[in-house]
Amino acid sequence: MTGMLSDIKVLDLTTFLSGPFCTMILSDMGAEVLKIESPPKGCATRQTPPFIAGQSAYFMSLNRGKKAITLNLKSERGKKVFLQLVAACDVLVENFRPGVMDRLGFTYQRLSEVNPRLVYAAISGFGNTGPFREKGAYDMVIQGYGGIMSITGQPGGEPVRVGYSVSDLAAGLYGALAVTGALRSRDRMGRGQYLDVSMFDCQVAFMENAIARYFATGEIPGPLGNRHPSIAPFQAFKSQTGYFTLTASTDEQFANLCDALCMPQLKADQRLATKRERVRNVALVNEIFGKIFAEKPKEHWIELLERHKVPCGPINDVKEVVESPQVDARGMIVEVEHKTAGKVKMAGPPIKASLTPLAVQGPPPLLGQDTDSVLAELGYSSEEIAAFRAVGDV
Amino acid sequence: MTGMLSDIKVLDLTTFLSGPFCTMILSDMGAEVLKIESPPKGCATRQTPPFIAGQSAYFMSLNRGKKAITLNLKSERGKKVFLQLVAACDVLVENFRPGVMDRLGFTYQRLSEVNPRLVYAAISGFGNTGPFREKGAYDMVIQGYGGIMSITGQPGGEPVRVGYSVSDLAAGLYGALAVTGALRSRDRMGRGQYLDVSMFDCQVAFMENAIARYFATGEIPGPLGNRHPSIAPFQAFKSQTGYFTLTASTDEQFANLCDALCMPQLKADQRLATKRERVRNVALVNEIFGKIFAEKPKEHWIELLERHKVPCGPINDVKEVVESPQVDARGMIVEVEHKTAGKVKMAGPPIKASLTPLAVQGPPPLLGQDTDSVLAELGYSSEEIAAFRAVGDV
Numbered sequence: 001m002t003g004m005l006s007d008i009k010v011l012d013l014t015t016f017l018s019g020p021f022c023t024m025i026l027s028d029m030g031a032e033v034l035k036i037e038s039p040p041k042g043c044a045t046r047q048t049p050p051f052i053a054g055q056s057a058y059f060m061s062l063n064r065g066k067k068a069i070t071l072n073l074k075s076e077r078g079k080k081v082f083l084q085l086v087a088a089c090d091v092l093v094e095n096f097r098p099g100v101m102d103r104l105g106f107t108y109q110r111l112s113e114v115n116p117r118l119v120y121a122a123i124s125g126f127g128n129t130g131p132f133r134e135k136g137a138y139d140m141v142i143q144g145y146g147g148i149m150s151i152t153g154q155p156g157g158e159p160v161r162v163g164y165s166v167s168d169l170a171a172g173l174y175g176a177l178a179v180t181g182a183l184r185s186r187d188r189m190g191r192g193q194y195l196d197v198s199m200f201d202c203q204v205a206f207m208e209n210a211i212a213r214y215f216a217t218g219e220i221p222g223p224l225g226n227r228h229p230s231i232a233p234f235q236a237f238k239s240q241t242g243y244f245t246l247t248a249s250t251d252e253q254f255a256n257l258c259d260a261l262c263m264p265q266l267k268a269d270q271r272l273a274t275k276r277e278r279v280r281n282v283a284l285v286n287e288i289f290g291k292i293f294a295e296k297p298k299e300h301w302i303e304l305l306e307r308h309k310v311p312c313g314p315i316n317d318v319k320e321v322v323e324s325p326q327v328d329a330r331g332m333i334v335e336v337e338h339k340t341a342g343k344v345k346m347a348g349p350p351i352k353a354s355l356t357p358l359a360v361q362g363p364p365p366l367l368g369q370d371t372d373s374v375l376a377e378l379g380y381s382s383e384e385i386a387a388f389r390a391v392g393d394v
Numbered sequence: 395m396t397g398m399l400s401d402i403k404v405l406d407l408t409t410f411l412s413g414p415f416c417t418m419i420l421s422d423m424g425a426e427v428l429k430i431e432s433p434p435k436g437c438a439t440r441q442t443p444p445f446i447a448g449q450s451a452y453f454m455s456l457n458r459g460k461k462a463i464t465l466n467l468k469s470e471r472g473k474k475v476f477l478q479l480v481a482a483c484d485v486l487v488e489n490f491r492p493g494v495m496d497r498l499g500f501t502y503q504r505l506s507e508v509n510p511r512l513v514y515a516a517i518s519g520f521g522n523t524g525p526f527r528e529k530g531a532y533d534m535v536i537q538g539y540g541g542i543m544s545i546t547g548q549p550g551g552e553p554v555r556v557g558y559s560v561s562d563l564a565a566g567l568y569g570a571l572a573v574t575g576a577l578r579s580r581d582r583m584g585r586g587q588y589l590d591v592s593m594f595d596c597q598v599a600f601m602e603n604a605i606a607r608y609f610a611t612g613e614i615p616g617p618l619g620n621r622h623p624s625i626a627p628f629q630a631f632k633s634q635t636g637y638f639t640l641t642a643s644t645d646e647q648f649a650n651l652c653d654a655l656c657m658p659q660l661k662a663d664q665r666l667a668t669k670r671e672r673v674r675n676v677a678l679v680n681e682i683f684g685k686i687f688a689e690k691p692k693e694h695w696i697e698l699l700e701r702h703k704v705p706c707g708p709i710n711d712v713k714e715v716v717e718s719p720q721v722d723a724r725g726m727i728v729e730v731e732h733k734t735a736g737k738v739k740m741a742g743p744p745i746k747a748s749l750t751p752l753a754v755q756g757p758p759p760l761l762g763q764d765t766d767s768v769l770a771e772l773g774y775s776s777e778e779i780a781a782f783r784a785v786g787d788v
Contacts, residue, residue, distance in 0.1 A: 047669055057609070132720040136700075140628050158619060176571055198746075208741040220712050243553050318614055330594075351575075351591055355585060355588075
């Protein structure tokens with residue numbers, strides 16, 4: 001065993017982001033992931049721009065290391081093949097709208113009769129229960145429903161979407177955790193289970209601090225621009241050459257900040273003496289420090305503050321991120337050799353494990369590249385496979 | 395076994411957000427989590443406002459279901475007790491800056507000699523390797539370094555912080571996944587391992603789409619307000635009564651949108667006919683639909699669009715989130731009975747599992763509430779414990 005899940009086979013019925021992100025993590029953990037796509041076009045994200053030599057960067061960034069077959073789950077032949085695959089796998093992940101799998105005839109109950117050890121993970125917008133279960137949901141919709149848009153952005157400004165699809169990413173990651181935990185249960189109890197992970201629930205979980213503040217005070221949290229609600233200073237400040245970040249979360253860090261600026265008298269100022277007072281007087285904090293920081297370039301302040309052990313840093317753009325020496329040292333940009341798009345770079349797995357390390361298993365698959373070999377493994381002859389293809393079953 | 399980790403004991407040396415969020419998830423999964431805090435004040439977040447009857451809402455929201463002892467890890471007595479606890483536990487989670495545990499004498503190597511089955515998870519700002527490893531890091535700093543602030547906010551506007559501490563939350567969640575995967579490896583191989591999870595790496599992983607677009611096009615992604623970079627329409631629109639969200643990710647959904655608005659001619663417009671064209675002509679998309687949506691209240695549009703199967707929804711504030719019927723149906727707000735603060739409500743676990751469900755194990759602990767019983771279990775007499783307390787070792 002070289003990976004945490006290297007004995008595990010995953011059937012992947014997912015599309016868009018949350019599901020593919022989940023199964024990509026399982027692949028990085030060593031699982032063999034077989035992505036099933038509908039003929040003739042496959043996953044909708046294969047058509048999402050931009051493209052590298054005709055291959056969608058969106059698709060490639062989420063589907064590395066997976067095998068891929070086409071299979072028409074609405075045809076009798078497709079259903080039969082699918083159930084054969086279910087019998088031979090450990091995990092099924094899908095992110096259809098609730099009800100779709102049932103209408104295809106693939107209830108959890110039926111699939112668990114075929115394979116009682118099956119871990120079945122359903123990722124959806126609102127989950128498989130409750131009054132919103134049938135609502136269509138994409139990241140944007142869930143960012144709105146889940147509350148994050150109400151606390152992101154400038155006070156009084158337009159609503160702002162978190163720049164990545166955090167509802168999808170969080171649900172995919174919680175899904176991978178749920179699958180891994182359920183596999184551990186299965187190892188011990190011999191039985192799989194049904195996992196119901198909703199993007200909305202995951203957003204509620206991520207809103208934990210805003211929710212706790214609301215219940216503690218009765219005040220509805222609003223957007224704070226680039227500030228933290230309960231710590232000050234903990235924000236972006238404008239220097240002579242643009243913004244940089246600074247946090248002084250502890251009294252010691254605040255003292256270090258005052259010392260770095262040669263302003264020890266601030267430590268004795270009653271309005272700034274405690275964490276509570278600094279939050280209460282955040283406007284004063286902004287005024288005092290904003291004025292100072294405006295006078296010199298951000299590079300000066302970052303160098304000075306780091307020397308005085310005050311956490312701070314630049315606001316990197318994507319180019320600066322991928323070219324960061326820390327990204328290089330951590331191997332966080334990986335390169336795979338795609339069959340037609342050539343060398344493709346993407347973000348790598350962020351869990352660094354000493355005994356069973358995560359690793360990218362290979363490039364993203366071409367549509368249906370493994371159909372023939374997977375069906376052959378199930379006992380179908382090349383003539384049969386050709387016949388399936390002729391009628392659109394694969 | 396009732397939880398995925400109900401046979402597991404976790405030693406929790408964490409503070410602030412990433413680490414406590416990780417161990418809270420492990421607790422929800424059934425693990426027994428023992429939080430170790432420094433006497434006399436304990437976790438710094440116990441002083442973070444706002445408070446409920448003197449108890450920090452920030453602390454309570456992250457530490458439910460945990461036991462808590464005080465222990466001075468710098469004293470000889472504290473070190474001895476700690477090593478006894480390491481010998482008896484399965485998992486250790488800490489989120490000190492790299493080097494702190496080594497200086498305390500607790501290298502992974504030493505701890506794994508004490509307990510070869512130990513799964514050791516270190517969560518830090520930049521990880522335990524690389525040129526940035528010693529940099530101080532809080533969520534704000536990592537949001538700046540990791541790139542999310544460069545793609546969140548209005549084009550040309552001030553930098554915007556994601557309204558929750560997404561760098562901490564993501565690292566905590568990846569940490570919980572790493573621990574669960576490593577426990578599965580340990581179940582099978584008999585050995586623990588060292589897990590190195592960095593907030594920065596996790597942010598790079600979450601930036602996957604922006605990074606993929608950058609490598610595909612060479613263009614540096616910028617902030618897009620409330621739009622999606624590769625799909626249109628996929629944004630917030632302003633109605634007569636405020637903003638609502640709308641996504642048409644597929645051609646079918648776009649057709650539904652046009653039909654809902656009784657504007658079938660838009661489907662035939664060459665400039666809007668494909669996903670690619672709609673992204674290219676997003677300004678036109680905004681103009682056409684923005685004008686229409688401005689004329690009636692959002693409630694009208696949401697009702698109409700939902701009926702036509704176009705994913706859309708409100709932009710909820712925190713009060714609307716916690717009062718949502720879906721949150722109620724999914725049990726996403728849980729209530730615990732705190733020893734001094736009374737009934738405390740908080741966000742619940744978002745993984746719904748049929749066989750080994752997650753569950754909140756109990757209220758957040760008072761500082762040191764379990765010190766006596768845990769030390770008694772290790773064989774210390776009440777006289778000894780009183781003596782330790784007198785010199786500040788517990």
